[in-house]
Amino acid sequence: MNVSILGTGNMAKGLAAVLSKSGFAVTLGSRDAAKARETAATLGATVSGASLKDAAAKSDVVILAVPFAAAAETIAAAGGLAGKVLVDITNPLTADYMGLTIGHSTSAAEEIRKLAPKAKVVKAFNTVFASVLSAGGKVGATPATVFIAGDDETANQAVAELAAKAGFNTLQAGGLKQARYLEPLAGLNIVLGYGKGHGTDIAPAWLFAA
Numbered sequence: 659m660n661v662s663i664l665g666t667g668n669m670a671k672g673l674a675a676v677l678s679k680s681g682f683a684v685t686l687g688s689r690d691a692a693k694a695r696e697t698a699a700t701l702g703a704t705v706s707g708a709s710l711k712d713a714a715a716k717s718d719v720v721i722l723a724v725p726f727a728a729a730a731e732t733i734a735a736a737g738g739l740a741g742k743v744l745v746d747i748t749n750p751l752t753a754d755y756m757g758l759t760i761g762h763s764t765s766a767a768e769e770i771r772k773l774a775p776k777a778k779v780v781k782a783f784n785t786v787f788a789s790v791l792s793a794g795g796k797v798g799a800t801p802a803t804v805f806i807a808g809d810d811e812t813a814n815q816a817v818a819e820l821a822a823k824a825g826f827n828t829l830q831a832g833g834l835k836q837a838r839y840l841e842p843l844a845g846l847n848i849v850l851g852y853g854k855g856h857g858t859d860i861a862p863a864w865l866f867a868a
């Protein structure tokens with residue numbers, strides 16, 4: 659199965675590495691196709707690079723791995739992403755990373771759905787630091803949890819299967835509106851990691867009695 663990732667930064671590279679090791683073919687998309695190809699070449703034979711539009715065309719599942727502020731231009735350059743499962747990993751961070759620019763009454767995920775109304779938007783991976791991806795998706799020996807929220811159950815299940823195949827624990831959180839909780843959860847993770855000095859080899863998870 660091919661998965662496309664829009665962006666060539668820390669999260670794009672980390673996700674490409676984890677997914678390709680788990681048997682997925684990955685296409686990175688960049689504003690600069692040559693940069694995407696160069697980045698892909700450092701990540702192994704099953705990772706390729708392309709323009710945003712060509713990368714998006716290659717897969718049914720497209721991961722948006724750009725700053726939230728760049729979502730509109732990226733989705734437009736990728737051709738609108740109609741019909742795609744669009745995995746939104748963004749956090750709408752303030753410049754100092756210690757707060758969110760939007761929340762409570764909306765979320766980055768819901769704003770992204772307005773930008774790609776014909777895509778099936780699923781919030782996922784936004785609480786997993788890039789350094790955890792670099793460590794194979796684990797904190798110590800424990801797989802990080804990927805929280806999943808979206809309004810299309812089939813798309814949510816597809817993202818859960820992808821994350822599970824890549825070795826993560828998964829937890830379905832409900833509809834896309836639950837991104838209003840998942841984005842502050844990532845914000846707390848960043849405050850703990852950077853603000854409180856716990857570092858970035860941390861990840862939120864949930865406890866259950868059984």
Ligand SMILES: NC(=O)c1ccc[n+]([C@@H]2O[C@H](COP(=O)([O-])OP(=O)(O)OC[C@H]3O[C@@H](n4cnc5c(N)ncnc54)[C@H](OP(=O)(O)O)[C@@H]3O)[C@@H](O)[C@H]2O)c1
Nearest residue numbers: 665666667668669688689723724725726728748749787788
């Ligand atoms: N870093 C983390 O630990 C972490 C964890 C969870 C979620 N996230 C979220 O994941 C997303 C990506 O984070 P990241 O850490 O991978 O960021 P990054 O290293 O800065 O990479 C972002 C990528 O986005 C692309 N991009 C497109 N338009 C852009 C613009 N106007 N300005 C800057 N970059 C632009 C760039 O790729 P091209 O130049 O190739 O187009 C760039 O490589 C963000 O929304 C972030 O909030 C990050």
